[in-house]
Amino acid sequence: MSAFQELMAYQRDTEALAQVGGRLGWDQETVMPRGAAQQRGTEMGVIEAVLHARRCDPRVGEWLERAEAPDAAGQAQLREIAREHERSLKVPADLARRLAQVTSQAQGKWAEARANEDFSAFRPILEEVVSLKRQEGAALAQEGDPYDALLDGYEPATNxxxxxxxxxxxxxxxxxxxxxxxxxxxxxxxxxxxxxxxxxxxxxxxxxxxxxxxxxxxxxxxxxxxxxxxxxxxxxxxxxxxxxxxxxxxxxxxxxxxxxxxxxxxxxxxxxxxxxxxxxxxxxxxxxxxxxxxxxxxxxxxxxxxxxxxxxxxxxxxxxxxxxxxxxxxxxxxxxxxxxxxxxxxxxxxxxxxxxxxxxxxxxxxxxxxxxxxxxxxxxxxxxxxxxxxxxxxxxxxxxxxxxxxxxxxxxxxxxxxxxxxxxxxxxxxxxxxxxxxxxxxxxxxxxxxxxxxxxxxxxxxxxxxxxxxxxxxxxxxxxxxxxxxxxx
Amino acid sequence: MSAFQELMAYQRDTEALAQVGGRLGWDQETVMPRGAAQQRGTEMGVIEAVLHARRCDPRVGEWLERAEAPDAAGQAQLREIAREHERSLKVPADLARRLAQVTSQAQGKWAEARANEDFSAFRPILEEVVSLKRQEGAALAQEGDPYDALLDGYEPATNxxxxxxxxxxxxxxxxxxxxxxxxxxxxxxxxxxxxxxxxxxxxxxxxxxxxxxxxxxxxxxxxxxxxxxxxxxxxxxxxxxxxxxxxxxxxxxxxxxxxxxxxxxxxxxxxxxxxxxxxxxxxxxxxxxxxxxxxxxxxxxxxxxxxxxxxxxxxxxxxxxxxxxxxxxxxxxxxxxxxxxxxxxxxxxxxxxxxxxxxxxxxxxxxxxxxxxxxxxxxxxxxxxxxxxxxxxxxxxxxxxxxxxxxxxxxxxxxxxxxxxxxxxxxxxxxxxxxxxxxxxxxxxxxxxxxxxxxxxxxxxxxxxxxxxxxxxxxxxxxxxxxxxxxxx
Missing domain, CATH: 1.10.1370.30 (Neurolysin; domain 3)
Known part of the structure; x- marks a missing residue:
């Protein structure tokens, strides 16, 4: 297999795992029992940790250096894989995992606070989420603006x-x-x-x-x-x-x-x-x-x-x-x-x-x-x-x-x-x-x-x-x- | 952290990922759209590959050698982790993954064949499942009996x-x-x-x-x-x-x-x-x-x-x-x-x-x-x-x-x-x-x-x-x- 093919096979597994994480998110918002919230947070954290480690894997960097795209679609694949690899390398593994875990749980707290019309019940965990996102933004931005770095995760090439x-x-x-x-x-x-x-x-x-x-x-x-x-x-x-x-x-x-x-x-x-x-x-x-x-x-x-x-x-x-x-x-x-x-x-x-x-x-x-x-x-x-x-x-x-x-x-x-x-x-x-x-x-x-x-x-x-x-x-x-x-x- | 604690922290993540795999299985049998069967097979294969790699990780063997259980429950934990580690090491990674992928798809084929009263539609994929399980049994049994080795996966200490x-x-x-x-x-x-x-x-x-x-x-x-x-x-x-x-x-x-x-x-x-x-x-x-x-x-x-x-x-x-x-x-x-x-x-x-x-x-x-x-x-x-x-x-x-x-x-x-x-x-x-x-x-x-x-x-x-x-x-x-x-x- 060429470096490009090896990279794409590896990436296919990463994408399949990302789909699994998404499916867990769907489950959480539609059918999950209420009492499972904490355990689900742990599960989301582990899936994120596996994904983060895969995206940061040094082999990805090596394949990217050697890979030759066969066509325009292949070039776009390399562009997106490199983008994700570089973004992931900037975020410490512990932070990525903690974010997945906390946001999974914060969602349940939000729904409860909203039902009870009580912002103060949501405030502590939102403070934790904001603190973690500020850390993530700063890690991603390096010398730049943290908000721009977060925005870039949803909409590339704007600020x-x-x-x-x-x-x-x-x-x-x-x-x-x-x-x-x-x-x-x-x-x-x-x-x-x-x-x-x-x-x-x-x-x-x-x-x-x-x-x-x-x-x-x-x-x-x-x-x-x-x-x-x-x-x-x-x-x-x-x-x-x-x-x-x-x-x-x-x-x-x-x-x-x-x-x-x-x-x-x-x-x-x-x-x-x-x-x-x-x-x-x-x-x-x-x-x-x-x-x-x-x-x-x-x-x-x-x-x-x-x-x-x-x-x-x-x-x-x-x-x-x-x-x-x-x-x-x-x-x-x-x-x-x-x-x-x-x-x-x-x-x-x-x-x-x-x-x-x-x-x-x-x-x-x-x-x-x-x-x-x-x-x-x-x-x-x-x-x-x-x-x-x-x-x-x-x-x-x-x-x-x-x-x-x-x-x-x-x-x-x-x-x-x-x-x-x-x-x-x-x-x-x-x-x-x-x-x-x-x-x-x-x-x-x-x-x-x-x-x-x-x-x-x-x-x-x-x-x-x-x-x-x-x-x-x-x-x-x-x-x-x-x-x-x-x-x- | 002691070797025992490190091992248990590692194992906790493995168990959380196994729960995720189980949740996907639930999803498949209750709510999954029919057309998702092939993609789900891929996802199940990747989760199994991640689990298999974790269970075979050489660090598990090293921790097991050094770990000292604090109590009877800890000893039982080590017994079970060692059992799973040793079983996993005997099964080639490709086989473990292929089994997860094929059995995920075979389930849909079975349901369809059963609904249509047509064993011949199920036969080809069942042949593949049996062939893979025979390989798995042989790999697990080494000199022993393959069926005993498979049985041992569900009921330890019998044959x-x-x-x-x-x-x-x-x-x-x-x-x-x-x-x-x-x-x-x-x-x-x-x-x-x-x-x-x-x-x-x-x-x-x-x-x-x-x-x-x-x-x-x-x-x-x-x-x-x-x-x-x-x-x-x-x-x-x-x-x-x-x-x-x-x-x-x-x-x-x-x-x-x-x-x-x-x-x-x-x-x-x-x-x-x-x-x-x-x-x-x-x-x-x-x-x-x-x-x-x-x-x-x-x-x-x-x-x-x-x-x-x-x-x-x-x-x-x-x-x-x-x-x-x-x-x-x-x-x-x-x-x-x-x-x-x-x-x-x-x-x-x-x-x-x-x-x-x-x-x-x-x-x-x-x-x-x-x-x-x-x-x-x-x-x-x-x-x-x-x-x-x-x-x-x-x-x-x-x-x-x-x-x-x-x-x-x-x-x-x-x-x-x-x-x-x-x-x-x-x-x-x-x-x-x-x-x-x-x-x-x-x-x-x-x-x-x-x-x-x-x-x-x-x-x-x-x-x-x-x-x-x-x-x-x-x-x-x-x-x-x-x-x-x-x-x-």
């Missing part, structure tokens, strides 16, 4: 300054759009109850319509919907609110966007570094365009209105236009995942600033709740009423995802570019969506983005797919047009 | 000759008992349907009554009921037959016997070699005594009769005596797991002889179906009607469990000894069982057997608990008395 500049460019137009909308009459929402079985049945149908391969996945319930796994075992979760069926349906469509991305990747890349999405931002671009530009479009809402009436009878809104307005209602609210397209990115900006301050040390965990509440009041104009609507609403920080939030807005921005190109390439898209036919859109995305997996860097894959440089302009133009029409601005 | 002698001693009395019973009128079984929800609700209640700790476990459905995991995450499965509620209820009680054993082990042994049952035979003694000597006793059946009438209304049998007779009906049938206490061990003897012949090479996989059917006719007097009632009924061989079946009869035999001692120590046991109170019995078993985990060798733990040498006599005496009375022999 906090670029993100901040992007946010600065977006904020005034989003704030102005929001203000204009909130002066207009609020459309009516749905005012009845929707049974769980009916919501789940429709969720399953929508998942299939958006291209989810059920033979290689499954749908379960979770506190915080997520997608887990790569290759032939990509699982999604959703949640149900009997008064708000859109919570369940659009969570499902969102996670199907993530899942079909993983399922569509070139099978030659299975159990290699290219066998997963290009970055969290690109991943989010798929879930966002499925959920919003496609799923919340006027054309698709027309089809969904009829489909929901078949399942549930009268929907308490007059017609498809009123239904479309209800789906896209811009409303006051506390929860990021339930936010409309206009306000969503303001939620991300809040988290971005707070998490940077936590990692830099400018904000102590003990002051987080007050800082969140102050900032929320300032940005949204009303006060947080309880911790589960405030700084306890998201799972991310408990599991150590610092530097992750901005990838949501990057995903929105990528989705804006892709949507413009998709509509240019498929002039009859709305006709298809109006029939509940997602085949054209998901086929385009599969071909342009998804099948490539990690072959290209984020801006490259979005740039190649959309045929334009990546900027916030298409997203803002789309939002202003859509909501301008909806609210007669 | 096939001892098992065969035990079977020879049991068979004439079981055959005579069966023949006498089959000449008597057959009691009536239940003749109505039982809804799934009611069966599951009662299963959950029974699990709790038999001591299952729900905070550290869960109950799911599986084709073949099983128990999985140790310590704080011990999961059970069951299955439902709407015409036969005893299938679900007694499968659940059986698996609860396994599960409470794991849950009751001294927590100081968590994630060590002593933190699991002493052997498969001792494990089976717990599931068997829960299911049969306790669960199918006249006293408990009296309580269960009332309880089931509360849930389901009229049961189609006249009274508690008729219910007890229905629960313990000795009837013709093909399926081992549904067999009554009298005939169960005859099923095991059939499998023991066939699997020894497969491992020795005297029987080819291609001839297995015919050999099974011939032997079944000879032992039971009627012909197998379809493969799912014949050689495709059990999952065991697909997952490489050769040498495992005899531990079921060993378990019955151990349960016979324990039952005699339990009834000696708790004279009012039947009063308790008649009230549905399992606390006295399960408390005795917890104290005498379960809490010790792997501290003692099988015959030692059963001998200490029952205060008698381990023989088949108590089991046979119990069966002859119970069924003699039931059938007025």
């Amino acid at each position: 906090a300054a670029q993100i901040a500049a992007m946010f600065d460019a977006m904020r005034p137009r989003l704030v102005a759009l929001r203000a204009a909308i909130l002066e207009r009459p609020m459309p009516q929402g749905l005012t009845r109850q929707f049974d769980e079985a009916g919501q789940m049945e429709l969720s399953r149908e929508l998942a299939g319509a958006f291209g989810y391969d059920w033979t290689r996945g499954r749908l379960d319930m979770a506190v915080h919907p997520f997608c887990s796994g790569s290759g032939d075992d990509v699982r999604i979760t959703t949640r149900i609110d009997s008064a708000d069926p859109f919570n369940c349906l659009y969570s499902t469509i969102h996670e199907v966007g993530h899942a079909t991305y993983e399922q569509a990747i070139n099978p030659d890349y299975a159990l290699t570094p290219l066998g997963r999405g290009a970055s969290m931002g690109v991943h989010e671009s798929q879930s966002r365009i499925y959920e919003n530009q496609l799923g919340r479009s006027r054309a698709f809402c027309g089809w969904l209105f009829d489909r929901m009436r078949t399942s549930f009878g009268d929907l308490s809104v007059a017609d498809a236009d009123a239904f479309y307005a209800a789906v896209n209602r811009v409303h006051n609210g506390y929860i990021r995942t339930e936010a409309d397209e206009v306000q969503y990115n303001l939620h991300i900006m809040l988290r971005f600033d707070l998490e940077r301050a936590l990692i830099s040390g400018d904000l102590a965990v003990g002051d987080l709740e007050a800082a969140w509440n102050d900032r929320f009041k300032q940005d949204f104009g009303y006060a947080v009423d309880c911790p589960s609507n405030g700084c306890l609403q998201d799972v991310h920080w408990s599991v150590g995802l610092f530097g992750y939030f901005p990838t949501y807005t990057l995903g929105n921005l990528y989705a804006g570019c892709l949507n413009e190109a998709l509509r240019r390439d498929l002039p009859d898209l709305d006709d298809q969506l109006g029939k509940g036919d997602l085949g054209g859109a998901t086929g385009w995305l599969r071909d342009k983005v998804q099948r490539h997996g990690g072959l290209y860097l984020p801006a490259e894959v979005i740039g190649r797919a959309s045929g334009m440089p990546v900027t916030e302009e298409p997203l803002l133009t789309y939002l202003e047009a859509k909501f301008g029409a909806l609210y007669r601005l | 096939a000759a001892q098992i065969a002698a035990m079977f020879d001693a049991m068979r004439p009395r079981l055959v005579a008992l069966r023949a006498a019973i089959l000449e008597r009128p057959m009691p009536q079984g239940l003749t109505r349907q039982f809804d799934e929800a009611g069966q599951m609700e009662l299963s959950r209640e029974l699990a709790g009554a038999f001591g299952y700790d729900w905070t550290r476990g869960r109950l799911d459905m599986a084709v073949h009921p099983f128990c999985s995991g140790s310590g704080d995450d011990v999961r059970i499965t069951t299955r439902i037959d709407s015409a036969d509620p005893f299938n679900c209820l007694y499968s659940t009680i059986h698996e609860v016997g396994h599960a409470t054993y794991e849950q009751a082990i001294n927590p100081d042994y968590a994630l060590t070699p002593l933190g699991r049952g002493a052997s498969m035979g001792v494990h089976e003694s717990q599931s068997r005594i829960y299911e049969n000597q306790l669960g199918r006793s006249r006293a408990f059946c009296g309580w269960l009769f009332d309880r089931m009438r509360t849930s389901f209304g009229d049961l189609s049998v006249a009274d508690a005596d008729a219910f007890y007779a229905a629960v313990n009906r000795v009837h013709n049938g093909y399926i081992r797991t549904e067999a009554d206490e009298v005939q169960y061990n005859l099923h095991i003897m059939l499998r023991f002889d066939l699997e020894r012949a497969l491992i020795s090479g005297d029987l080819a996989v291609g001839d297995l179906e015919a050999a099974w059917n011939d032997r079944f006719k000879q032992d039971f007097g009627y012909a197998v009607d379809c493969p799912s009632n014949g050689c495709l009924q059990d999952v065991h061989w697909s997952v490489g469990l050769f040498g495992y079946f005899p531990t079921y009869t060993l378990g019955n035999l151990y349960a016979g000894c324990l039952n005699e001692a339990l009834r000696r120590d708790l004279p009012d046991l039947d009063d308790q069982l008649g009230k549905g109170d399992l606390g006295g019995a399960t408390g005795w078993l917890r104290d005498k057997v379960q809490r010790h985990g792997g501290l003692y060798l099988p015959a030692e733990v059963i001998g200490r608990a029952s205060g008698m040498p381990v023989t088949e006599e108590p089991l046979l005496t119990y069966l002859e008395a119970k069924f003699g009375a039931l059938y007025r022999l």
Whole structure:
């Protein structure tokens, strides 16, 4: 075997073990008995220790020096393996293991504190997580900025300054759009109850319509919907609110966007570094365009209105236009995942600033709740009423995802570019969506983005797919047009 | 740290990884998407490769040479670690990995072949499994007998000759008992349907009554009921037959016997070699005594009769005596797991002889179906009607469990000894069982057997608990008395 082949065989085992770790994470959030939390923390720590040791193995460095890639995909494999090898070498083994162990347990503490509306119960373990992440950031950054180093783990080839500049460019137009909308009459929402079985049945149908391969996945319930796994075992979760069926349906469509991305990747890349999405931002671009530009479009809402009436009878809104307005209602609210397209990115900006301050040390965990509440009041104009609507609403920080939030807005921005190109390439898209036919859109995305997996860097894959440089302009133009029409601005 | 402490810290990680492998097995049999079978095989192979390398690590040998155990439990730890180290060193790494990979996939092939009644679809991969197990047996046995070496993996300190002698001693009395019973009128079984929800609700209640700790476990459905995991995450499965509620209820009680054993082990042994049952035979003694000597006793059946009438209304049998007779009906049938206490061990003897012949090479996989059917006719007097009632009924061989079946009869035999001692120590046991109170019995078993985990060798733990040498006599005496009375022999 050549050095390249030896390296790839070794890497295949590492990737398989990483899949096992991911499967344990799925188990923890869906089916694990409550009393198993501590033992699971130990198990997660050991799996991470094995993975870390494999990624740091000196043989990887030797193979990388000698390996000759047979083609462009091989070069990308070497790029990703080297990146992971170098990042892993910077993080001490004990720290990597401790992080896996603590974040596994912190997740349970977060869920409990959130259920009990008690930030103080979560505070001690969050302090430990933040302390460990600061150490990890410092180890990764060496002379650079720790937050940038953490961000780089989710979105290569960007940094906090670029993100901040992007946010600065977006904020005034989003704030102005929001203000204009909130002066207009609020459309009516749905005012009845929707049974769980009916919501789940429709969720399953929508998942299939958006291209989810059920033979290689499954749908379960979770506190915080997520997608887990790569290759032939990509699982999604959703949640149900009997008064708000859109919570369940659009969570499902969102996670199907993530899942079909993983399922569509070139099978030659299975159990290699290219066998997963290009970055969290690109991943989010798929879930966002499925959920919003496609799923919340006027054309698709027309089809969904009829489909929901078949399942549930009268929907308490007059017609498809009123239904479309209800789906896209811009409303006051506390929860990021339930936010409309206009306000969503303001939620991300809040988290971005707070998490940077936590990692830099400018904000102590003990002051987080007050800082969140102050900032929320300032940005949204009303006060947080309880911790589960405030700084306890998201799972991310408990599991150590610092530097992750901005990838949501990057995903929105990528989705804006892709949507413009998709509509240019498929002039009859709305006709298809109006029939509940997602085949054209998901086929385009599969071909342009998804099948490539990690072959290209984020801006490259979005740039190649959309045929334009990546900027916030298409997203803002789309939002202003859509909501301008909806609210007669 | 002393050599002993270093070794134990190392071993703790190995045990945690073994738990992860077990969790993947649970996942595969309960929730895994069908299309993930091949990828899962790869994952199982890699986990096994990591475990095998850890168990063979030269440091383990060095620590074992230098380690001084602080107490008797420490000595038992060293005994078990050395045993596993020596066994692992004999099995080539490639073989260990290949076995994990192939058996993971073979399980899916078995389930498919069983559903389609097609042994020929299962034959090729079973040939591969048998070939690999013969290699493993030969590697482990060195100069000795390969089947003995495989058996030793499930039940230390016994061999096939001892098992065969035990079977020879049991068979004439079981055959005579069966023949006498089959000449008597057959009691009536239940003749109505039982809804799934009611069966599951009662299963959950029974699990709790038999001591299952729900905070550290869960109950799911599986084709073949099983128990999985140790310590704080011990999961059970069951299955439902709407015409036969005893299938679900007694499968659940059986698996609860396994599960409470794991849950009751001294927590100081968590994630060590002593933190699991002493052997498969001792494990089976717990599931068997829960299911049969306790669960199918006249006293408990009296309580269960009332309880089931509360849930389901009229049961189609006249009274508690008729219910007890229905629960313990000795009837013709093909399926081992549904067999009554009298005939169960005859099923095991059939499998023991066939699997020894497969491992020795005297029987080819291609001839297995015919050999099974011939032997079944000879032992039971009627012909197998379809493969799912014949050689495709059990999952065991697909997952490489050769040498495992005899531990079921060993378990019955151990349960016979324990039952005699339990009834000696708790004279009012039947009063308790008649009230549905399992606390006295399960408390005795917890104290005498379960809490010790792997501290003692099988015959030692059963001998200490029952205060008698381990023989088949108590089991046979119990069966002859119970069924003699039931059938007025």
